[in-house]
Amino acid sequence: MKKLAVIYWSGTGNTEQMAVAVADGAKSNAGVSVELIAVNNANKNSVIEADAVALGCPSMGDEVLEETEMEPFVTTLQAAELTGKPLALFGSYGWGDGQWMRDWEERMKGLGAQLVADGLIVQESPDEQGLGQCKELGAKLAQAAVK
Template sequence: MDKKVAIVFWSKTGNTKLMANALKESIELQNYQADMFKAYNFDINKAMEYPIIALGCPAMGAETLEESEFLPMYNSIKSVLKDKKVFLFGSYSWGDGKWMRDWAYDAKNNGIILFREPIIAKDKPTDDILLKIKKVGIDLLSD
């Protein structure tokens, strides 16, 4: 089976998008397909096409997932994520990462096995964070 990855994200300030771009670059350097989608362009039918899905969303409001586009999309695809490699990432500007802990907890409670612990960045991702994201891109493709 050809390995292809869907990178689905929502970004307001561009920080989460930087993380998504680093992941895409890493995957493509290995000559694999990495398709990026904004949350509103991804649905359950597209989710079924990909064995590997990376989901990126920043913390919004009181440390929650973005509610108008990202959260509805995520809720609509949860049922098909159980048989896939799933990786979560995102950025935040205040707080302590509660939104990501809550998201990972929700995923696990819905039978989704996360590929590894999520990666989060405070504000703009540092070079170190981007290197970690790129390493995930390599590791996602290994069996």
């Protein structure tokens, strides 16, 4: 069975709702075991040992990743852990145009990750449509993990 890790940081609960929906979507694939991990409980091994990874973080401040937990975690990741690994990115935002997600996508591509879709962003709290998109993203990531 393939292993999928959904690692996230959430300040208000919006990105956590998204993470749960991504994990639920991934669980629809019987060939995948899914672990939902708050970033403060994650480490490099959470990524190394997974066949596919989803990372979730809201936009903070001037459209950047959360700086005390998620940014330091992402900084530890290197090409050795990510090259060729299926990856999905997601997060919520309150303002801006999604520049933080575009920057994050480029950063992860630069480390060799294989993005399974464009980063998924939802404004504020995810509604039913947003949660459905999260489930679709999780299912797409799980499908990539078992290939």
